[in-house]
Amino acid sequence: MGGVGKTTMAQQICEDGVVRNHFNNCIIWICVSDEFEVNRLTRDVLKSLGVKLQDSDTRDTLMVNLRDSVKSKKFLLVLDDMWDDVLKDEKGWRTFHRTLSNGLEGSMILVTTRSSKVANLVSNSDPYELKGLQDDVFCDFFKLCAFKSNGSRNDPEMEHIRPELERIGRAILPKLKGSPLAAKTLGRLLKSNLRIEHWEDILRSELWTLEQEETDILPALRLSYIYLPHHMKRCFSICALYPKDQRFEKEFLADIWVAQGYVEAEDASSCFDDLVNRSFFQKADLSDKYVIHDLMHDTAQLVSEIECFIIQHVSDLAKIPSNVRHLSIFTNGNISCTELESICTQNKKLRSLVCNESYRSSKHFAPVIDCWFKELPNIRVLIFNISTVRKLPESIGNSKHLCYLGLFGSSTFKTLPSSVSCMYHVQTIKANGCKFKRYPQGFSDLISLKKISSDEFIYNKDNFDRQRLRWTQVGTSDEDLQMMEEHIEWLPHWNLQHLVIDSYRGKSCPSWLRPDCLKMLTSLELISCKNIQSLSFFEPPFPDSEESKNIYHLEVLHIRRCPNINWQGLVTLPSSLRRITLVNFGRSTDHFVSCFHDLTLLTYLKIQCELLTLIPLQVWISNLQSLEYLWVCWCSSLTSICVSEASSRHPVGVFSSLSKVTVSLCNSLLSLDEFLMPAYMPIVKIIHVESCRQLALLPIDELHSFSRLEELRIEGCPKLNMQRRMTLPSSLRKLRLINCPSIEYIDNSHLGSSMTLKGLSLRLDSCPDLISIVGAISVSEIQSGDINDCPKLMEITQPFTRRPYWYVLRNHT
Secondary structure (H helix, E strand, C coil): CCCCHHHHHHHHHHHHHHHHHHCCCCCEEEEECCEEEEEHHHHHHHCCCCCCCCCCCCHHHHHHHHHHHCCCCCCCEEEEEEEHHHHHHHHHHHHHHHHHHHCCCCCEEEEEEHHHHHHHCCCCCCCCCCCCHHHHHHHHHHHHHHHHCCCCCHHHHHHHHHHHHHHHHHHHHHHHHHCHHHHHHHHHHCCCCCCCCHHHHCCCHHHHCCCCCCCCCHHHHHHHHHCCCHHHHHHHHHHHHCCCCCCCCCCHHHHHHHHCCCHHHHHHHHHHHHHHCCCCEEEEECCCCCEECCHHHHHHHHHCCCEEEECCHHHHHHHHCCCCCCEEECCCCCHHHHHHHHHHHHHCCCCCEEEEECCCHHHHHHHHHHHHHHHCCCCCCCEEEEECCCCCHHHHHHHCCCCCEEEEEEEEEECCHHHHCCCCCCEEEECCCCCCCCCCCCCCHHHCCEEECCEEEEEECCCEEEEEEEEEECCCCCCHHHHHHHHHHCCCCCCEEEEEEECCCCCCCCCCCCCCCCCCCCEEEECCCCCCCCCCHHCCCCCCHHHHHHCCCCCCCEEEECCEEEEECCCCCCCCCCEEEEEECEEEEHHHHHHCCCCCCCCCCEEECCCCCCEEEHHHHCCCCCCCCCEECCCCCEEEEEEHHHCCCCCCCCCCCCCCCEEEECCHHHCCCCCCCCCCCCCCEEEEEEEECCCCCCHHHHHHHCCCEEEEEEECCCCCCCCCCCCCCCCEEEEECCCCCCCCCCCCHHHHHCCCCCEEEEEEEECCCCCEECCCCHHHHHEEEEEEEECCCCCCCCCCCCCCCEEEEECCC
């Protein structure tokens, strides 16, 4: 019986801990389906065992490899969904089975099948037959699928209609024959529309009255298909282009659907999720791929039998429907190149062609590719194994409607044909195993191109005009670097709003990386571009002109791990910037941070740079009025954050919006006395100073003047020289002092004020010189806290721990 849970039970067996331990995690899962072919099966097992194979391997060679691979292993081999096709090659099965018997004692083969004949062939023992779920269990499961629960009535709006829906559901139950797949699929269809009329329509459907075998559940699945929205029907039915048990990636199917015009790009992902929720797809094992249940695949083939066709045997050539629009070829090399050309000339209305064949002779296969591009004017999706071909034909430019080009296999191309610039509708070029040394002139004219995926490069432009360029494998020779510079120069860059360049190793940026060429750009991110020496984007095209400011719309700038950019020279940062992140961002960084002029909209600034030595406080305070968050970290050469002597004689201004300040891991910094001043940051709420090993001065006696300070953290600053008393503002809600040896007193009493710190969360740890907190904090005011390793603090028994609803006082001796 199909859909009863055979595969699910086999998966549960494989996931059981005892089973996995018994087989030392050597569990191999192979989907056999209705095409039993010993060589393919053997190859799949060997690949699962990590054995590298050659296309030329014969059956004898494969069997020798299989015997040698299993002789030192105790394995569990699962052969899922084996059909009667194996009965046509009993000799092949027995050879395969005999070879596997060389495994260690305790090795096993588990077969799932609908056929009792197959069960008798593969084993002498009695098979375990799964039947439909018991009536009461099945009823509860169906309710769970249809109502999200098996009996509760928590939704008041459902109370008056649920009894009637349950009556209809009970009438549908016998038609599902105890099959969990049918219950889940149809239950989710019913759940999508809880109107009584909808449920009645499904109950009265004529599909239930069609003549069918006793265990046939296809009507339930066809009903689920019939009630799909039109666009989802098209998206699902085209999956019949692939054989059973095909592993699909979500992104791949989404791209295919968009290429065919079935859905808009922004809706493709949600369409896939809807089909998964309706059980048309299910997760394949623990991977990120999905499969279609074989009964669902039967449904897809049934509803698309005129438009979709798979050639799996040479005999299928004579069966191709005259109106076929989507054609695939999976014959394991049993079809000739001449026959491939004939298919193309006789089916010129094809919109999809998938050819899984591999040919050793490029001399014979190259004309086939040329024929496809010449003779299929309506093709939208073309996917084929590039085999040994090293050059695509100029006729590719004829494919004006081609939206998806998939090349699999491994090949290196000097370039793409120049005529590719005529493919204005191409959206995706997926060639994961291929390498393109350069792109042709005019490649940047491909205004619809969204994705390129090749052996060492990924180009991805999403629906919001965010473009990411990422090099995954980077050579270091001069030729490699030059090739990379040519790559990026000819990439499409139309209407970009967000640009990410990742792991680019060229020395120069593309000529189009300028504000006058990217007038809509609002976000720029450079990551690990280790050889870039300059960024012309920040060199004003019209020096000393107001016009140079008006062409910028950049709001976000992120530069990470780009150590060779030289910022010495004229730098103009656009006043439109709102967020800046700088991590190991080049040389002459002191000059760069002194160019923060007119950044009146900037709210976020993060700097992490080992070469930075000075932060010009007067420039920042005067130009960063909107700054809310400042983070300075890992600036190991930073010695000063201060106002210059020349500027100190003039009004400096304030960080009027600054709310959070973090200074961390700046091990050359000596003083924050001048920076952390209440006059400079009147509304700051959070101050963190952490792991600054040489820091000696902090204005701790001015802390009470931070009238809005809520959180203060000072940690890992062992050289603080603070003979002054630490004073705290009444607004403080969280105080952390950790490894601060020179703090002696936390005391507001000398200010003559009656400040209260009710609800304070406190942590004092490893402060060996701390003598007293009386006058600032009383034990009764601490809402939660920990005090430990403060030996001179005699006012509280240590270790001290208190949480909001309990506290513990323990003696420390």
